[in-house]
Amino acid sequence: MKKILLPFMVPALVGISAAGLSACSSDQPAPADTAQAGSTANFDSVYAGITAEDISGPLQTLASDEFEGRLPTTPGEQKTLDFLVSEFKAAGLAPGNGDSYLQPVDLMEITADPDMTMTIGDNTFRYKEDMVAGSKREQSVIDLKDSELVFVGYGVNAPEYDWNDYEGLDVEGKTVVILVNDPGFENPQSGKFQGTTMTYYGRWSYKYEEASRQGAAGAIIVHETAPASYGWSVVANSWSGPQYGLVSQDGGASRVAVEGWLTLDAAKKVFADAGLDFDTEKKAALQGPYHKDMGLTASVTVKNTFQKSVSHNVIATLPGATKPDEHVIYTAHWDHLGKDESLKGDQIYNGAHDNATGSAAAIVMAKAFGELTPRPARSVTFLIVTAEEQGLLGSKYYADHPVIPLEKTVANINMDAMNVLGKTKNVSVVGMGKSEMETYLEKAATRQGRYLTQEDRPEAGSYYRSDHFSFAKKGVPALYAEGGDEPWDAETATYRKRMNVIVTGCYHQVCDEFRKEWDLSGIAQDTQMLFEVGTDVANADSWPKWNAASEFQR
CATH class of the missing domain: 3.40.630.10 (Zn peptidases)
Incomplete structure (x- = not known):
């Protein structure tokens, strides 16, 4: 269930198929009143x-x-x-x-060895306490080594909102740092997105998908309880242990090599190490499309075991x-x-x-x-x-x-x-x-x-x-x-x-x-x-x- 929870327009949403388009094309007549x-x-x-x-x-x-x-x-x-x-x-x-x-x-079960740390700049972060990391790639060992870090705001590419945090940016081989939710949540008066109502652009799954499409090597989301709608313990428990996915034809090669999360405290240390103030950078990211090189590198090794099942x-x-x-x-x-x-x-x-x-x-x-x-x-x-x-x-x-x-x-x-x-x-x-x-x-x-009402939260x-x-x-x-x-x-x-x-x-x-x-x-x-x-x-x-x-x- 999802649970764990509106009207907006995304003409360019990746994944909507041609078949789906024909099923719902605008030339269909309106529902019959009768x-x-x-x-x-x-x-x-x-x-x-x-x-x-x-x-x-x-x-x-x-x-x-x-x-x-x-x-x-x-x-x-x-x-x-x-x-x-x-x-x-x-x-x-x-x-x-x-x-x-x-x-x-066909399912693929991938389990990351919890004996891992992540190094960013001069900081070393501990698994489940400060960070979690994993990979959708069907490889025994995935090394993210000295990958340049780039802050990409909310990591959103939404043409219908005239918003692209990746515009003019080459992240090939780099690791992107991303804010959770979408820009509307903490700036509801901006007229962008849907205010405090989350769009698909606010989902962590979208952020990893978009980072993969952009060619990034790694993607790290900064966790904050209010915009995420759940505490760090949910992230730590959900992302550790066996992770299931569908068997993919390319063995997960099209995904970023490493997908992870940082606690807010850990993220603030990273930004400070880069000579940046987290709150100031977040405020800038709320105003419009935003990205900035951080002048740091990230390294982590993910060791996977995986098993197919039906x-x-x-x-x-x-x-x-x-x-x-x-x-x-x-x-x-x-x-x-x-x-x-x-x-x-x-x-x-x-x-x-x-x-x-x-x-x-x-x-x-x-x-x-x-x-x-x-x-x-x-x-x-x-x-x-x-x-x-x-x-x-x-x-x-x-x-x-x-x-x-x-x-x-x-x-x-x-x-x-x-x-x-x-x-x-x-x-x-x-x-x-x-x-x-x-x-x-x-x-x-x-x-x-x-009578009908909008869902809570x-x-x-x-x-x-x-x-x-x-x-x-x-x-x-x-x-x-x-x-x-x-x-x-x-x-x-x-x-x-x-x-x-x-x-x-x-x-x-x-x-x-x-x-x-x-x-x-x-x-x-x-x-x-x-x-x-x-x-x-x-x-x-x-x-x-x-x-x-x-x-x-x-």
């Missing part, structure tokens, strides 16, 4: 049949100890795949990948009645963190909330679609992906190797870590304002007496942290919405206050287990709502489009 879920005769009864009790069963199963935390490539994966496939078969859905319900996903996405399809080659795709991720046998007592990360909830909702929704008469005009496909917790890898692999052509993919609807805090009056829209999918969402929410960039983002990068309109923060009634408010403490404290912990006292009416409420959205999109005369202000609109 699109109605009622175009299926028994919609209301099927809608009403989506209940908390229906969701509870598969949720308990997927979150049980028997599934061992659903870590990819373990026995827990096989049990999960067997269960999901059997449920989709029972719902009457066909295999989504030819005659198979599975799509193999996991699987699950794909199941209900063929459309009249337009079976066009698909609405629902996504959820089935994976979690597995188990840690070094722990005393409970060793299993059951991942009930994250994301047995979304997978269970997908099962119940698939059964509901199977009961509609007639079927929706377009096909409805459920893609339950692997390795989300390792960086959206299952959905990224699918987007790069789509079973259903992207130009035939009408929209994506994502379900992740769904609402176990009871029914809500509002619907939290992650990345609010991005596409016309919200028109369908508003209609479905209104049926329930609800849009500055955290949650839209870029779950599986729908893999579709958005390819140009497919992608919706991520869930129960908000306004309880339905006083009783729910009391329950929510108590349970929210438990759920929050159990994120990615062994205590993320199914609880009989959970009020699953909120998941049922959201599942009904997203079921209606998908039905309407599947029956609409036209395709939804990105809004003009979205960075994915091309």
Whole structure:
């Protein structure tokens, strides 16, 4: 989940494919105002049949100890795949990948030896305490030796904002030092980017990608808690130990040799050693495109071990009645963190909330679609992906190797870590304002007496942290919405206050287990709502489009 979180325009965003462009091109007509879920005769009864009790069963199963935390490539994966496939078969859905319900996903596990230090100028920094470093390259030893250091501000190349920190700069073989987030976060009145709402340019993943495109040898991000939206411990723990990625044709050669982070205190020492004041340089970087040679060199040696493995996405399809080659795709991720046998007592990360909830909702929704008469005009496909917790890898692999052509993919609807805090009056829209999918969402929410609100903390960039983002990068309109923060009634408010403490404290912990006292009416409420959205999109005369202000609109 991403979680851990709006309208803006990025015509030049790298990675949007030609297929995605054709799927969302500006010559598509606007969504039909007359699109109605009622175009299926028994919609209301099927809608009403989506209940908390229906969701509870598969949720308990997927979150049980028997599934061992659903870590990819373990026995827990096989049990999960067997269960999901059997449920989709029972719902009457066909295999989504030819005659198979599975799509193999080739993974690469890379582990850096923690016995490393980084030297910059006269300073030596310690692993996890002052810095972390790693490499996506499939090499046993990666040496970054005496690489010239260049400060590149926010490391952004965004033509639509007239912003390029790399303009006129040759960083071939050099190491770039980059600020976290984007220039809008601490300069919201500038009119650049989206103020405190993070754009994709603020994500660490973008910064390493752009540094790689620029030919840099290394890329180091300066960590600051507020603009990053998480503390240093998250960086240190997430970047140490085994790191998963997709198997690449070039063995990672197109990536910078070393990707790393520095603590703020370490970065200030580096800037001081270069005769620069960090705060002054950051202020300059906020005003406009900025870079400066630092007159220092960086050296670090990363020793890697790596291992290939194969996991699987699950794909199941209900063929459309009249337009079976066009698909609405629902996504959820089935994976979690597995188990840690070094722990005393409970060793299993059951991942009930994250994301047995979304997978269970997908099962119940698939059964509901199977009961509609007639079927929706377009096909409805459920893609339950692997390795989300390792960086959206299952959905990224699918987007790069789509079973259903992207130009035939009408929209994506994502379900992740769904609402176990009871029914809500509002619907939290992650990345609010991005596409016309919200028109369908508003209609479905209104049926329930609800209204749409922006997610909490849009500055955290949650839209870029779950599986729908893999579709958005390819140009497919992608919706991520869930129960908000306004309880339905006083009783729910009391329950929510108590349970929210438990759920929050159990994120990615062994205590993320199914609880009989959970009020699953909120998941049922959201599942009904997203079921209606998908039905309407599947029956609409036209395709939804990105809004003009979205960075994915091309």
